[in-house]
Amino acid sequence: MDAALSLMELLETIDDPRAARGKRHPLPALLGLAVVAMLAGQCGYEAIVQYGKERGWAFLQALGFTRRHGLC
Helix, strand or coil: CCCCCCHHHHHCCCCCCCCHHHCCCCHHHHHHHHHHHHHCCCCCHHHHHHHHHHHCHHHHHHHCCCCCCCCC
């Protein structure tokens, strides 16, 4: 593994198994939120989503989210 890759760059290399119809948010953004929230002690889907909501739209955009739908 190349140590020069950031976490987000690494997450962008993961293949997205979802069908096009099921993609509301970019996979790297979702995975990035999950990683950050879990490092902050959050467990479970609802807690991770709530963590993202509490951090605000600017934080979510920094992770790569492009739509507020379902988050804010």
